[in-house]
Amino acid sequence: MSSQRLTALSATALLVGLFLVVGYFLQERTAGLQTVKAASVKPDKERHKAPEFTLKDADGKTVHLADYKGKVVLLDFWATWCPPCKLEIPWFIDIQRKNKDRGFEVLGVAMDDNGWEDVKPFLASMKVNYRVVVGDDEVTKAYGGVEDLPTTFLIDREGKIAAVHIGLASRKDFEDGVEELLRGNGATPVTAIPGAVPAAVMAAKW
Amino acid sequence: MVGKRDAAVQTKIPVFIQSGFHVNSNTPSDEYLIPLAVKWGALGALEGAQVTFPKPTTAKVGDEALSVFTGNIELTVNFKVAAKAPAGPGVASGTLSYQACNDRACFPPKKIELNIPYQVQ
Numbered sequence: 378m379s380s381q382r383l384t385a386l387s388a389t390a391l392l393v394g395l396f397l398v399v400g401y402f403l404q405e406r407t408a409g410l411q412t413v414k415a416a417s418v419k420p421d422k423e424r425h426k427a428p429e430f431t432l433k434d435a436d437g438k439t440v441h442l443a444d445y446k447g448k449v450v451l452l453d454f455w456a457t458w459c460p461p462c463k464l465e466i467p468w469f470i471d472i473q474r475k476n477k478d479r480g481f482e483v484l485g486v487a488m489d490d491n492g493w494e495d496v497k498p499f500l501a502s503m504k505v506n507y508r509v510v511v512g513d514d515e516v517t518k519a520y521g522g523v524e525d526l527p528t529t530f531l532i533d534r535e536g537k538i539a540a541v542h543i544g545l546a547s548r549k550d551f552e553d554g555v556e557e558l559l560r561g562n563g564a565t566p567v568t569a570i571p572g573a574v575p576a577a578v579m580a581a582k583w
Numbered sequence: 584m585v586g587k588r589d590a591a592v593q594t595k596i597p598v599f600i601q602s603g604f605h606v607n608s609n610t611p612s613d614e615y616l617i618p619l620a621v622k623w624g625a626l627g628a629l630e631g632a633q634v635t636f637p638k639p640t641t642a643k644v645g646d647e648a649l650s651v652f653t654g655n656i657e658l659t660v661n662f663k664v665a666a667k668a669p670a671g672p673g674v675a676s677g678t679l680s681y682q683a684c685n686d687r688a689c690f691p692p693k694k695i696e697l698n699i700p701y702q703v704q
Contacts, residue, residue: 457615458682460644460687490692501613525688544688 392492405411417540418557424537427530428519432486432510435497440484440510449481449558450532451551454523457499461545462527466503468548468561471509479559480534485509486516488526491541517574522571584701586664592629592700596621596658596679607682608639612650617682617692619652621660626667626675630701635659646687660699668703675699685687 392510427450434440442450453469455462468534473483485507487496492511504570517523520530531554533541586592597618600606607616639650643644656685662675676699682692 392623456689458617458648458692460613460616460647461646461686461688466646488691495588495615524690526690545686 389436406444418531418554419539421533421537424533424535424539425538426539427532428516430516430519432512433515434508434510435500442484442532445482445484445532447480447534449476449534449555450530451481451483451555452530452532453483453484454486454488454517454520454526454528457495458489459526463503464545465527465548465551466505466531468506468551470506474550476555476559481555481559483507486512488512488517489525530554532550533556553578584662584699585704586701587704588660588664588668589666590664590666592662592701594660594662596660596697598652598656598658598679600656600683601651602654602683604683605640605642605653606683608650608652609634609636609638610639610650612648615701616649617680619679619681621658621679623675623677623679623695626662627701629662629673629675629701630665631661631663632675632677633661635661642686644684645650662701664701664703670703672700672702675701 420528429442431439431441442452451469451472453462455466457463458508469483469485485505489495489511496509496511511578520528525539525543527542527545529542529546529551530538533539539558542550554563584592584594598627606619609618611618621632621634626632637652637656639652642649642651642653645666675697677697679695679697680692681695683690
């Protein structure tokens with residue numbers, strides 16, 4: 378009987394050890410989350426260039442971050458298995474709809490291991506109106522080893538990272554950050570009213 | 584875990600989930616969520632390996648209620664020792680897969696190796 382107990386205990390000890398490691402990992406990640414403020418937009422001089430990447434969208438078309446130069450980009454790392462990511466998606470759909478004509482785009486980077494097999498039906502069910510690519514280890518490494526999902530970068534018109542949200546943020550944080558970047562900080566002037574013609578274009582016409 | 588040939592044997596797998604975190608239950612509330620699951624590899628002299636999970640709890644993210652496990656839980660595994668199993672020690676192995684979140688973020692799916700030593704009498 379004692380040998381039975383001993384054997385069972387050794388198995389248990391091993392499992393406990395493994396889970397303590399998991400617990401340690403998770404605690405570390407929490408600590409990381411707590412130190413990150415809900416992102417405010419950094420001053421221009423503190424911004425760094427967003428790493429370039431080349432990934433494929435749902436239609437198999439190649440997407441480069443450089444394609445978005447001149448636009449404000451909300452770059453969202455997410456996954457179908459991430460409920461906080463799912464919570465943010467309707468906000469991004471709405472922000473995309475409201476600001477698309479102002480030089481703004483949401484670009485999703487899905488981190489699902491099964492790729493499009495899971496991502497395509499999910500996008501359809503959520504009626505996502507912005508472009509999504511499937512990410513890989515290379516892109517997450519370039520962006521600092523994105524482990525916590527969602528992680529969202531706001532990128533200015535010059536292709537520089539102006540803000541980072543790690544974990545679920547508020548809709549207002551995103552709306553305010555996008556608005557601030559669309560309005561200025563030395564960026565290309567844009568019209569505030571969707572569909573309006575900029576004064577410079579008007580002058581050229583007449 | 585010790586058993587005679589053709590006998591039913593049981594073991595428990597303790598799972599400790601760090602405070603403030605949860606893992607999806609074995610029956611997640613959404614088809615895209617990744618369940619807590621055990622996949623057996625080599626069972627050696629054991630057969631069956633039916634896993635019973637505890638009753639899940641609920642975590643809310645926005646309006647969505649998720650079926651999750653939190654805190655300390657135990658998985659119960661029922662084996663049967665093969666009728667023609669040779670006497671002596673062995674190890675049943677498998678993997679435990681899980682995907683953890685807290686109320687603000689989720690973390691990539693992980694796997695942990697399970698090695699359950701046994702003795703056939």
